[in-house]
Amino acid sequence: MTFPRLFIAVALLIAAGYLQDPPVPESLFTRSHEFSLSDLPALLTLYAVAFAPLVxxxxxxIRGLTHFRLHRGLAFVLAGLTGLFGFVITLFGGAFSGGGAPIVWLQGFTLTIAVCxxxxxxxxxxGEVSEFxxxxxxxxxxxxxxxxxxxxxAGGVMLSANRIAGDRPFCLAPHTxxxxPVRSFAQLRGLxxxxxxxGYKVTSMWYFHGLLFVAQESGGVFYNWSPRRMRFDRIPHPTRMFVSPVGACSPRQDFWRTLSII
Structure with a gap:
């Protein structure tokens, strides 16, 4: 496989693994808030981060289908500015992400590296082959x-959910x-x-990474997805949580059929 084709294939893999739904900053689009130019930097930053996996x-x-090439000096400048911007945004974002901070940092830093x-x-x-x-x-x-x-x-989530649920109705949902409920297979990706x-793992608050709710005669059993262990762990007393997982979704026998791809 030639370099341009390999470059495109790897870029497609990165887009498939990283791309998320565009954020909707509700605080900027409420009746009580009048959008102003002061909101523009925050909005541009949100969408720059959201669409960065496509860069x-x-x-x-462009590299594979055209003859256009960035000037080497300009590429270094853009890569340096991108690296600085990505590092600051990722560091700041992870600091306010509770238990998800390690994944936010992994996602942000590696995505910054991808763009650079x-x-x-x-x-x-x-035809250039060099250390560069x-x-x-x-x-x-x-x-x-x-x-x-x-x-x-995402495959691990599906396999683990099927293994635990067996032939019982179940559903998956974020803990908010x-x-x-989860509405697409894309939402099951590790990122x-x-x-x-x-509030994750704080005395009065506890948010789980992802919920699996399996129905049974006694009412149901809740599980939390562990990204590190790549498995669901049972939640002993879900009703004791300050933010209860109960009601996050409704178990269905055909849950997988309700999901879209993206």
Missing amino acids: PLVLAL ASLLLASRKE RRFSWKLLMLPAAVALWSLVS GKTE SFYTTDS
Whole structure:
């Protein structure tokens, strides 16, 4: 496989593993809040982060389908600015993500590396083989590995849920205190199925990464998804939680059929 095709394939893998639904900042779109120019930087930052997983793919397509090449100096400048921006945003975001901080940092830092490496690879001249190219390519392999883990993790969620539920009705949901069942297979990826609520494992608050609710005659059993162990662990006393997982979703025999791909 030639370099342009391989670049596009890896960029597709990164997009599939990292891309999330665009955020909807509800606080900026309420009747009591009048949108102003002061809100624009926060809004642009949110959407820049949300669509960052597509940047390597766009650069790979430009690199593979056109003769356009970034100037080497410009690529270094853009990569440096991107790295600084990504580092600050990720560090700040993880600090307010409670138990999900390690995954936020993993996601943010490796995504930043993906964009920086893609910028450097987009400046490579045709037929050029150098330490610069090898270094850029090695950088891109790190987020590619994380993207692969993210996709494989979705399979782990499905296998673990099927093993525990057997032939009983079940459902999956994030732990938010609301009735919000998982609606797509994309939500089960490792970089999606985790909590960023700040109360995780604090005395009065406890948010779980992801919930599995299995129906049975006594009412039902709740499980919490462990990204580190790649399995569901039973929640002993779900009704004692300050933010109760009860009511997060309604078990169904055909739960998998209700999910879309994305």
